[in-house]
Amino acid sequence: MTAVKVKEPPEELVNFLIGSKNLVLVTHINPEGDALGSTLALGIALERLGKKITLFDRDRVPEFYRFLPGWQRFSNSDFKVLLNDIKNSIGIIDAIVLLDCNTPERAGIEVPEGVPLVVIDHHETERLAVSSPVSSTVKWIVPGAPATGVLIYYLIRALNIKMDYEIALNLYTAIAIDTGTFRYSNTTPEVLQIAAELLSLGVRPEMVSEALYDSWTRGRFRLLIKCLNTLEIDSGIAITYVTEEDFKKTGTSSEDTENFSNFPRMIRDVKVSVFLRQTDPDKWKASLRSKGDINVAKIAEVFGGGGHKNAAGFIIEGRLEDIKRLIAEEVKKAMIEEVAGEEVKS
Numbered sequence: 001m002t003a004v005k006v007k008e009p010p011e012e013l014v015n016f017l018i019g020s021k022n023l024v025l026v027t028h029i030n031p032e033g034d035a036l037g038s039t040l041a042l043g044i045a046l047e048r049l050g051k052k053i054t055l056f057d058r059d060r061v062p063e064f065y066r067f068l069p070g071w072q073r074f075s076n077s078d079f080k081v082l083l084n085d086i087k088n089s090i091g092i093i094d095a096i097v098l099l100d101c102n103t104p105e106r107a108g109i110e111v112p113e114g115v116p117l118v119v120i121d122h123h124e125t126e127r128l129a130v131s132s133p134v135s136s137t138v139k140w141i142v143p144g145a146p147a148t149g150v151l152i153y154y155l156i157r158a159l160n161i162k163m164d165y166e167i168a169l170n171l172y173t174a175i176a177i178d179t180g181t182f183r184y185s186n187t188t189p190e191v192l193q194i195a196a197e198l199l200s201l202g203v204r205p206e207m208v209s210e211a212l213y214d215s216w217t218r219g220r221f222r223l224l225i226k227c228l229n230t231l232e233i234d235s236g237i238a239i240t241y242v243t244e245e246d247f248k249k250t251g252t253s254s255e256d257t258e259n260f261s262n263f264p265r266m267i268r269d270v271k272v273s274v275f276l277r278q279t280d281p282d283k284w285k286a287s288l289r290s291k292g293d294i295n296v297a298k299i300a301e302v303f304g305g306g307g308h309k310n311a312a313g314f315i316i317e318g319r320l321e322d323i324k325r326l327i328a329e330e331v332k333k334a335m336i337e338e339v340a341g342e343e344v345k346s
Contacts, residue, residue, distance in 0.1 A: 003144055003145070003146045003185065003186035003187075003188050003191075004142065004143075004144035004145060005188070005190055006142055006145050006146075006150050006151060006154055006190070007142075007154075008154060008158060009140055009151070009154055009155045009158050010138075010140055012138055013118065013120075013138050013140050013155070014155070014158050014159060016095070016116075016118065016138050017046065017051075017118075017155075017159065018049070018159065019094075020051065020094035020095055021050075021051060021052060021094055022051070022052040022086070022090050022091065022092065022093050022094050023046065023051055023052070023053055023054070023093070023094055023095055023096075023097055023118075024053075024054045024055075024056060024082075024083070024086065024093055024095075024096045024097065025039050025042060025043050025053060025054070025055050025056070025097045025099060026039075026055075026056045026057065026096055026097065026098055026099070026107045026109060027039045027057050027098070027099045027100050027101065027107060028057075028100055028101035028106045028107050028108075029057070029058045029059050029106070029107065029108045030059055030254060030255070030285075031057050031059060031061065031062075031065075031100075032062075032065075032177055032258055033065060033173045033174055033176065033177030033178070033212070034100050034147045034148050034149055034174040034175075034177050034178045035057075035099065035100040035101075035148070035174075036057075036061060036065050036068060036071065036074075036170075036173075036174070037068060037149055037170040037171060037172075037173040037174030037175075037177070038099050038100055038120075038147075038148040038149045038151075038152045038170070038171070038174045039055060039057075039074075039099045039100070040055070040068055040069065040070045040071065040073070040170040041149070041152050041153075041156065041167045041170035041171045041174065042097070042099065042120075042152050042155065042156070043055050043070065043073065044069070044070055044166055044167050044170070045152075045156045045159065045161045045167055046159075046161075048161050048162075049159065049161065052090055054075065054082070054086055055070075055073045055074045055075065056074065056075050056076070056079060056082060056109075057074050057075075057076055057107075058076055058079070058107065058108035058109070059076060059254075059255070060074075060076055060255070061074055062255035062256075062258060063217075063255070064211060064212060064215055064216075064258075065173075065211075067207070067208075067211045068169065068170055068173060069165075069166035069169055069170060070166065070170070079108075079109045079110070080110075083112065093115055094116065095115065095116040095117065095118050095138075096109075096111055096115055096116075096117055096118070097117075097118040097119075097120065098117065098118065098119045098120070098121070099120050099121070099148060099152075100120075100121060100122075100123075100148040101121055101123070102119050102121040102123060102139075102141055104117070116137070116138070117137045117138075118137070118138045118139075119137065119138070119139045119140070119141060120140050120141075120148060120151055120152070120155070121140075121141045121142075121148060121151075122141070122142050122143065122144070122145035122146075122147060122148050122150075122151060123141075123143065123297075123306060123307055123308060124143045124144070124297045124306065124307065124308055124309060140155075144186075146175065146178060146179055146186040146187070146188060146190075146191050147174055147175045147177070147178035147179065147186075147191075148174065148178075149170075149171045149172075149173075149174025149175040149178070150175060150190070150191065150194060152171060152174070153171055153175075153194055163197070163198075163201055164201060165201050165202045165203070168197075168198040168201040168202065168203050169198075169202075169203050169208070171194075171198055172195060172198040172199070172203045172205075172208060173208055173212075175191060175194065175195060175198075176195075176205075176208060176212075177212075179191060181209065181212075182195070184310070185310075217252075217256075219250045219251045219252045219256070220250075220252055220256040222249075222250045222252075223242060223246060223247070223250040223252045223256055223257070224260065224263070226242060226246045226249075226250065227240050227241070227242050227246075227257070227260050227263075227275075228240065228263065228264075230242075231264060232324075233264070233267070233269075233270060234328065235328075235332060235335075236269055236270060236271040236272065236335065237270070237271070237272050237274065237328055237331050237332070237335075238264035238265070238267065238270045238272070238273045238274065239274045239275075239276070239324050239327070239328070240260065240261075240263075240264060240273075240274070240275050240276070241275065241276035241277070241278070241284070241320065242257060242260070242276075242277055242278065243278045244278045244279075244280075244281075254277060254279070254285075257275070257277050260275050260277075260287075261273050261274075261275035261287040261288070261289045261311075262289055265289050265290075265291065270291075271290060271291050271292065271294055271335060272288060272289070272290045272291075272294055272296065272331050272334075272335070273288070273289045273290075274286060274287075274288055274324075274327055274328075274331070275287045275288075275289075276320070276323065276324070278320075279315070282317050282318060282319070283315065283316070283317050284315070284316050284317075284318075284320070284323055285313065285314075285315055286300075286303070286305070286313055286314050286315070286316055286323075286327060287311075287312075287313045288300060288307075288311070288312050288313060288327075288331075289310060289311050290309075290310045290311075291310070292338070293309075293338050294310075294331075294334050294335060294338050295309045295310075295334065296308075296309070296310065296311065296312040296331075296334070297309055297312040298334065299312065299327075299330045299331060299334050300312035300313055300314045302330050303315075303316050303327075303330075
């Protein structure tokens with residue numbers, strides 16, 4: 001899917017946020033730059049309007065994102081306990097705001113009955129359950145938007161909140177991550193214009209780049225070596241993995257695997273990179289990255305996951321060898337469909 005130009009946010013969303021006083025902002029598990037930067041930017045902006053804002057993510061903020069202004073604000077305590085504490089100290093929660101995902105399950109939370117839900121997301125796969133106990137839902141989902149950070153940029157403008165350095169740094173990081181630091185096909189003129197405005201507010205690209213890509217721990221580098229030593233390539237499909245034992249031996253954790261799925265994609269004849277991270281003895285988190293028109297979001301949907309055309313993921317259970325075989329079979333189907341589609345176009 002080609003990146004789309006983002007329109008102004010729905011009036012319903014803008015009015016809802018203006019009329020709210022107490023909001024809980026939540027993003028998905030295993031958060032990356034777009035999730036963290038978008039949530040932080042919106043949280044800071046809404047506080048400028050006098051709102052009471054709580055930030056939540058089930059997982060801790062990865063160390064290499066701790067340059068983001070406000071990262072310490074994220075709570076990863078028990079979500080139900082957190083909501084009860086908020087109610088006891090502040091009062092009614094006006095809404096839970098999901099950012100960079102569109103289901104409470106993806107954030108690892110349950111939305112209490114009677115609490116409205118706001119969803120702001122740009123993923124292709126939309127799975128907001130109709131049977132959810134949520135009393136009402138305000139959604140702004142733009143599949144094909146370059147990043148959730150782009151949506152938040154326009155939302156902050158629509159709320160007439162002045163941009164400053166803290167907001168700008170969070171938004172720049174969000175957009176940079178989901179555009180591959182402006183290397184992917186979703187890097188549109190619109191994206192570069194937004195980035196230019198954020199730079200004018202004091203953001204330094206070299207500082208962001210160094211924090212994201214040039215500040216690895218030795219343990220993380222050893223983990224990458226172990227990962228690349230598992231590399232298997234067949235028919236343009238690269239598969240790598242890390243195990244729980246690898247984490248123990250290198251003194252690392254799941255957050256240290258961010259971007260591992262992209263390394264095999266650098267190989268010229270690799271069309272799809274599959275990275276598997278063990279989360280339990282028989283459970284794995286699969287991350288898929290592709291080149292060109294191979295839609296890995298559709299592959300992820302087969303396994304109950306989702307994402308973007310060229311970046312998607314899912315959870316899968318079973319023996320490692322069986323999992324590799326099943327995923328490879330689905331990827332090969334998608335590659336055949338891509339070839340058929342190209343033939344139709346020609």
